[in-house]
Amino acid sequence: MGRRRYKHSEKKVGTSPGSLIYVGQEIDYKTTIRRILYNEASYTVETVKRLDSCGRPTDGSPFVSWLNVDGIHEPAVVERIGQQYHLHPLLLEDVMNSQQKPKVEEYDGAYVFSTLKMLHFNSVTQELENEHLSFVLGKNYLISFQEERKIDLFQPVLDRIEASAGKTRRNGPDYLLYALMDLVVDHYFVVLDSIGEKLEILENSIIQQVAGQQTLTRLYTLKRELTLMRKVVWPVREMINRLILEDSELIRPATMPFLRDLYDHVIQVLDSIDSYRELATGLLDVYLSTLSNRMNAVMKTLTIFSAIFMPLTFIVGVYGMNFDNMPELRTQNGYFVVMGIMVVLTVLMVIYFRRRRWF
Amino acid sequence: MGRRRYKHSEKKVGTSPGSLIYVGQEIDYKTTIRRILYNEASYTVETVKRLDSCGRPTDGSPFVSWLNVDGIHEPAVVERIGQQYHLHPLLLEDVMNSQQKPKVEEYDGAYVFSTLKMLHFNSVTQELENEHLSFVLGKNYLISFQEERKIDLFQPVLDRIEASAGKTRRNGPDYLLYALMDLVVDHYFVVLDSIGEKLEILENSIIQQVAGQQTLTRLYTLKRELTLMRKVVWPVREMINRLILEDSELIRPATMPFLRDLYDHVIQVLDSIDSYRELATGLLDVYLSTLSNRMNAVMKTLTIFSAIFMPLTFIVGVYGMNFDNMPELRTQNGYFVVMGIMVVLTVLMVIYFRRRRWF
Amino acid sequence: MGRRRYKHSEKKVGTSPGSLIYVGQEIDYKTTIRRILYNEASYTVETVKRLDSCGRPTDGSPFVSWLNVDGIHEPAVVERIGQQYHLHPLLLEDVMNSQQKPKVEEYDGAYVFSTLKMLHFNSVTQELENEHLSFVLGKNYLISFQEERKIDLFQPVLDRIEASAGKTRRNGPDYLLYALMDLVVDHYFVVLDSIGEKLEILENSIIQQVAGQQTLTRLYTLKRELTLMRKVVWPVREMINRLILEDSELIRPATMPFLRDLYDHVIQVLDSIDSYRELATGLLDVYLSTLSNRMNAVMKTLTIFSAIFMPLTFIVGVYGMNFDNMPELRTQNGYFVVMGIMVVLTVLMVIYFRRRRWF
Amino acid sequence: MGRRRYKHSEKKVGTSPGSLIYVGQEIDYKTTIRRILYNEASYTVETVKRLDSCGRPTDGSPFVSWLNVDGIHEPAVVERIGQQYHLHPLLLEDVMNSQQKPKVEEYDGAYVFSTLKMLHFNSVTQELENEHLSFVLGKNYLISFQEERKIDLFQPVLDRIEASAGKTRRNGPDYLLYALMDLVVDHYFVVLDSIGEKLEILENSIIQQVAGQQTLTRLYTLKRELTLMRKVVWPVREMINRLILEDSELIRPATMPFLRDLYDHVIQVLDSIDSYRELATGLLDVYLSTLSNRMNAVMKTLTIFSAIFMPLTFIVGVYGMNFDNMPELRTQNGYFVVMGIMVVLTVLMVIYFRRRRWF
């Protein structure tokens, strides 16, 4: 599990570029493809049974066609879709390569390809996982690819389309693309909140000085999650920015303000990541100095005990010597005088350490 | 309370973009709307009772119309104002989203939307809080939105307008926008001074070596405040810069020098934040080395005690042995000789440690 | 071996610029040159025996000519090839200078020179080694130079060309250049995976607190490898970017998407390097705090022992004194009373340290 | 005194922008204004008695007019000068605001306003202080404003003008502006040298290991001074750069090389500041590791004493026991044998610790 965290696309070395190889975790269920046709007036959804029947809609089609592909691990399926929509082989490679970083690319004005990552905490391993998503935006269609899961990530958008002839139904596939991306970015905020909560628990335990080695490991894990999150979100910022600047004909002007809004949200995610990283570093400093302070306290305790009892033990040692001629031993009150002296010495020591604020 | 610090707009996931949802702390009082109409000659202020009556002034209106909205948590109110002024839905969403970061956006030359944050210390929790402010600048009107508080933040500007036909009265709504932003930036300086004072107290306590674990927690809190402040002020710089560069028709040339001046002030705030962060980091280093120095002092004390008393205790232990045949014990002056040797030994030890500058 | 790591081209000082001097490790075998002629229809490979026979193909040649030079340490060979292809002296100097950093340079539209580094772990020394590669791309030829090894690095590409009339066979020398560079970048991922694996082992040993000084040395070595890797890969990014932007006539438009894809991969390598560096730094912090925690534990053990036994030893010392008049010594139960007191004292001490959570 | 260090222009909150309020230390003496008229042939200096008589020179005036204002705390004075020279209110505000950061601004080609800071060590408090300077450059006049001090900062330039008909006399007010700025930058070098000297003293005391907590406080102070200095000098770089790039008509081409030279000097100051900061950080590391090393030495001393004397004390303790049946006590040479064993043990210990290089 852990090993996967630092794994790259090693098996590709020496193979021809553009070969379709699924690089990701092995999955054992088959690709599910759903086709949604909608416009303001009507709405249909069907599960595609035969790959040949999910072809490109004709230019005059009155519907927006959304092809939602769940599963990117079967080269044959991806290749077949690619053929029907005339997609570039490198694009298909990027769809299947779950290590591909977020980017956007326009192919001759015919379609716009974009890819980014969904982020969520795996509820079992409590590790931050990302899921590879790709979109192909054409004139009147959108193809979305996602790694196959039991739950379809895009269900909320699907529900909204079904529920009412709202904004999504009234707009084209470019708005649909925005809506799906917006969903992804909203999930970044959920992850961010989860990290923020953890950070706060750590902050409390460190400031109230009940933190142990465990806390530090957690702080490190949190930093690792922030590093991963930044790596995933940073190129999304660039990606959306290029989508805005490239001014493709496939994206209507009315959709632009929404993309700019999305861009702002991504920036906000990045700002929060940076703040959290700084705070995590600050917490580490507090923790380390807490350790030093505790050590100081321990050492002071030791030193006070030593400073008080070493002289006393020496004194009683003196009068434990067996010299024949030790006049003090023979006096009537010698014992009591020595005991008195030791009491005085102890009191002086205590005063001395109090003055130096050692306790 | 603390949890809020790391909270984002989680409830929005899956809702349609552009939906008006208030994201912020729950508030229980209602929106107050005041309309101020002024020009050099006259000045009127009225509290708006019915939402329908606060519509957009006609183009030929001889007055500058300032609509001051206290409270951004009621979607119905914000939406109604939006309709009357023909504002974009995303703009209204930004007005209500108190997590929205500072930005400026011009909508087709019809109006300029800008949003930024007020900063102040909550006098109860002693935490740095920010308040979400938005402005819509039209040809002859300005709408200002603020989170509802008992005290209107913009009162000083209102008072100035009321007091005399000064610069604000002689100029258009763009100058009013500047005046309100200037007020916000002035408050940044107040917060900065407060942080500077705290930093100085910490500096004194650390340099005079009376700092404890408490001090470090305070240093961390201060750094967190600076991080938050930087996050809030940084985009304001960008925002004002774009206001200057975009050269909107809604901002008169005469207002430009004032905006540039404002820009300079924001830069100055950012410079000070950076300096403070550096100083805080420097203080941490001083504190940590103070801990090390103290530890050294403690250890030296312990070592000196041990190095003096361990040999002495050993010596008296020797003469506490019960061997039948220990010639020294039988001599007349054995006891005194041993005591003398121990005095000499102690003196030598003291000299040795003095030479190595251990005390 | 180690000394080589920090060695530069010292012997060049004062020699004329453009002189051909091989700067690198001494090698004792001779240059091997192979010429591969191919097009979609046919394919031939021959080992070049006489340098004069490997000249530039005529412009109308129906073949792509690939001259694969294994060995860059013989000035005579490199110079002879340079003469036949009219290459600039500085270019030849860069081919032989294994310290040359990655770059691309076009010479008057006649040919494009590019150079980069192969990275791999030496299986014997377990050190990261780099190999200097150079390419000269002409209209219908490609010359590749590599430091001489027992195994030809480019064998996989050669095999692919031989195996079938695939993409490489159908395209020009620019695609071949891309294919070779792609091979190099694929190897970066292999190295990255190897580093990732090491990082994970270190992470486990540090988090499970079984790390010793050895671990830290390994962490340092890993950081050094990342530093070296970054130094090697960083200019490759710039190099490929310029290859894309310069829009040379020698690179066909159809090859561009592949180069952009390659660029993305290099960016991904750099991102991973940066993440790994951050994680390595985070691990160091965890390790250092582990040390502090352990020290704390050791000191507490010592202090508990001292705090319990010092008072006890003092007490028994008191009753070991030899005063004639010590009433307690004469009582019937004195011994047992003192023993009881000491038991009580010990119990109190244990309770005290438990309360302070010292063990 | 210290509080001032972190103080900003708090009293301005809520006042109208452009209001003239002196923000700085309270001063109790009055503004001194001197007017210097010079050209290559002649030179006159007069102290201005009445504010009305220091008006703008006519365009055809054969003299360069330099108005040197000592004191910026009297709004009436600054406002009066502003009226006579038609200066913008915001400019006057900047003249009086001693917190204003360095900048340059051209007003409609009529005059160029620039402001920067003088730096010097206060000889009493040994703190780095800055003084706010402003310049207004017109076609044939220069106005210089400085905070009032007992000594006029610009005296050296005045002396040079008086002494001979040199470069300053032969050139216009733009060259005079350059000459005054050059003087300011020269003072930066003086401050830099002073900091360099302190750094060197710290370096020596840290490397020769005679540094104490005091040294660290000094290092922190030095870093604070460098932070302040950087904050003051950094915008000066930008300011001079804009002066060069804006290509104002008020600055003659012949003055340009001098400004570029000045720019180089400022860059050099900034480079040195950065180097010093790095060195200071390096010194801190050395110091902290010195502390660790010392601690190690102290602990070793303690451990050696303990390791030698604890076993010995135990042995003599054994033979101090009062068991009736302890055969060794009764032997003739028991005492001497035990003493011998202890000597051997001590020697072995010493050898052991020597081998581990503990002393």
Place this chain on the structure above:
Amino acid sequence: MGRRRYKHSEKKVGTSPGSLIYVGQEIDYKTTIRRILYNEASYTVETVKRLDSCGRPTDGSPFVSWLNVDGIHEPAVVERIGQQYHLHPLLLEDVMNSQQKPKVEEYDGAYVFSTLKMLHFNSVTQELENEHLSFVLGKNYLISFQEERKIDLFQPVLDRIEASAGKTRRNGPDYLLYALMDLVVDHYFVVLDSIGEKLEILENSIIQQVAGQQTLTRLYTLKRELTLMRKVVWPVREMINRLILEDSELIRPATMPFLRDLYDHVIQVLDSIDSYRELATGLLDVYLSTLSNRMNAVMKTLTIFSAIFMPLTFIVGVYGMNFDNMPELRTQNGYFVVMGIMVVLTVLMVIYFRRRRWF
């Protein structure tokens, strides 16, 4: 000696800009000027006796004229050369100011001035020293200025010119300028190698854990050298870049590839400096953790001794008490039982600490 390291041009404060003052170490020998006239066919070198005879060559001169000036401390000499070649006073000031940072400046197309620093280790003080070099490139002449040393830095180039009619002889003064700069950059590599070697020695001593306080001081010195080197080389990069970009007529197109090559070398030097700095920082971390590890080991030794001998000493103390009624003392085998118990206790302790891996 050390003080010089942080010294700036203090004596210049208040003097007129453009005044010729030599700022550097005092030197006591006189300037040597050599004039080399060469073209492909012939070559002459003469030592200039009278300053008037080293004037600018006529435009039609068939020779390249190289005026090599050793010594920049005599204002009269520099001024005289300046007059004959019509050089700008500020240029002459830069020639004499050994604190001047590297830059290039073209004066009206008449000549190009460039200045940079030579770096070498002083073999006596083992400190990194830099030497100020300046070049004036005219149409058919080059003037080189260097601080006077016993050995002429440019001798290798002179030798090469003398030796054969090679590239330098065949090209103009721009190529000569390149050749001299190349020599300087080659020396950077020598210094870099020397630093690399030191770094490696430090690396070995730290990793093999034989490093002491001395090592840290050396690490600091090395970092200081890297800081200095970076400060010297960084502007050289900018300088050569501008030389390439400004496209002066004085630099022939054929020389451009050589300058680009030089630029690459400078980048490589800077890359190596940055890598070394990173490695040095990494080494510091390793060293500091080594200290912590050692401290842990020392403390464990101490604690083991204490934990074993404190209880034992207590036990023997118990039986050293002089109570009349201590039954154990009177038993036949009490002594041996107690000794046995102590042996068992010691064994248990040793097992306990072994289990916790303390030794």
